[in-house]
Amino acid sequence: MASIQIRKYKDDDAKAVKEIFTLGMSEHVPSSFMHLLKQPPTQMVLMCTFCALLTSSKSFLLPVLAVTLLLAAARQLVVYMFNKYIDTSLKKDLDNITDTYLTQKDSCFWVAEYDGRVVGTVACLPNENAPGCLELKRASVHRSHRRMGIAKALCQTVADFTRDRGYAAVLLYTSTVQTDAQKLYEHMGYEKIREFLVPEFIAKIMNFTLIEYRLDLQRDRKNN
Secondary structure, eight states: OOOEEEEEOOGGGHHHHHHHHHHHHHTTHHHHHHHHHTSHHHHHHHHHHHHHHHHHHOOSHHHHHHHHHHHHHHHHHHHHHHHHHHHHHIIIIITSHIIIIISSTTOEEEEEEETTEEEEEEEEEEOTTOTTEEEEEEEEEOGGGOSSSHHHHHHHHHHHHHHHTTOSEEEEEEETTOHHHHHHHHHTTOEEEEEEEOSSHHHHHHTOEEEEEEEEHHHHHHHO
């Protein structure tokens, strides 16, 4: 049976890393769309549109078509938000991982390799707003290789790296719809610090929030 190897990123991994990140983010479109539909303003718009057209047109077909079009537009809005985030992330660091993570102090990028294939990624760098902490970023595992302990191994690699460099804690940010990731982080000892609304206009419309987690390594050291 093939074993999982966690190693530092190499330039040859670029295509696989981008594919894993892009596919991983795109998987959250359906759950984000459902999140949007659960918001009271969304439900009010759909209901008011349906009732207004039903009353004015005396036809059942027109309001159904109108609501269907609104739903399609809402889903495209979610797709646009994620595509924009993917493009921004690629330009910000994933198009140049070596310069962003491997040549900077206290930063690194790892991949998980299984049977010679890159199936997972994770990175870390100093958090801009918390000088004593490193930030875990770009954690993702290909869908075909989940439930194998790869995500946990990647996160543990970041925790060990952070501890070895004398930092107090690991910080990370995940979205409200990434429930599996939240369960993993909490199982590993991360504590939820706060929730906050994503500042982009589209995210505000969706009431799309991020969650900040913290793993206190000093506390873990005392317990050990």
